[in-house]
Amino acid sequence: MAHKEVEDAVEKLLEPILEADGIEVVDVEYVRERNWILRIFIDKEGGVDLNDCQVISEKAGAILDEKDLIPDNYMLEVSSPGLDRVLKKDKDFIRYTGEEVDVKLFAPLEGHKGVKAFTALLDGLSEDGSLKLTLEGGESIVLGRDKISQVRLHFSF
CATH class of the missing domain: 3.30.300.70 (RimP-like superfamily, N-terminal)
Structure with missing residues (x-):
């Protein structure tokens, strides 16, 4: 197996x-x-x-x-998954809507000069299961899960 x-x-x-x-x-x-x-x-x-x-x-x-x-x-x-737990399932993204998350991508984010990792506000899921995010400058984006390597809860001291 x-x-x-x-x-x-x-x-x-x-x-x-x-x-x-x-x-x-x-x-x-x-x-x-x-x-x-x-x-x-x-x-x-x-x-x-x-x-x-x-x-x-x-x-x-x-x-x-x-x-x-x-x-x-x-x-x-x-x-325990820890304070900076990885979010994988739909229920995780729904539960933590409104929280800051650290996002890592497989390829750079279009129009953002090679950025492959960033912190954003999780705005939930779209109907097709893509992540809705708000970047630091207030820009809203939607990312398909096929573009995302990992999403973790953001933890700051």
Whole structure:
């Protein structure tokens, strides 16, 4: 099973079970570093703490062992997505409408002198799923997701 298939299968399996406990599965990563690592990023209203991560790690581990979805040996990590969380899903973009985000593009933004990374105000999603953004100067733009490498919540000290 390819790593993307593993990520999708794990998310599909765990999402309804954890949502019943008020826990949102924010993202799943299955990556090979030194060994295979399955990372599950979770969140809940008010944020997650170390105890939440431990409880969910035990619960997810038991479910994953029972279902035996992953043929390789792997390490399971359960974590908070952090203050500068990556936004990927429609529900993320809807939830964080009105917030500042850091945007990275695959290619420079047209008409902006080679700019591939910038901070903007997230104005939500268009009907086709493109991101609506307001740049620092007040210019509104719409970007298709195929142009976007990554979107993170902006975090400043």
